[in-house]
Amino acid sequence: MQASERSASTRWATPGSVLAGLAAAIGASACCAGPLVLVLLGVGGAWGSRLVALEPLQPYFVAAALVFFGVASYRLYRGSERCAPDEVCAIPAVRRRQRVIFWSVSVLAAALMSFPLYAPLFY
DSSP states (O other): OOHHHHHHHHTTHHHHHHHHHHHHHHHHHTTTHHHHHHHHTTOOHHHHHHHGGGGGGHHHHHHHHHHHHHHHHHHHHTGGGGOOTTSGGGOHHHHHHHHHHHHHHHHHHHHHHTHHHHGGGTO
């Protein structure tokens, strides 16, 4: 595989993992945070009751989010050794920016995934 093909295939690997982790975290909190958001938006309770059906899938969403964030953290912190000097991942400013975005999204995802623990405070 040539360097241009390899960099094109791995260019979105870390941001893709972070976005997939965020999507899984949103799925994990859909059963609990979703109805609250819908009530705050003025939507009736019928929509919220449909989201409760996602509650049995919450552990799978949490596991998927943890896997995706694990892959992203590995690529951000351990994958930099395998980065060629002419690739984007070799630029320190880009790596720093990716790490800031990773930790920001991770904190948001942790808040979403732990919402069932503090949801009774809002109801």
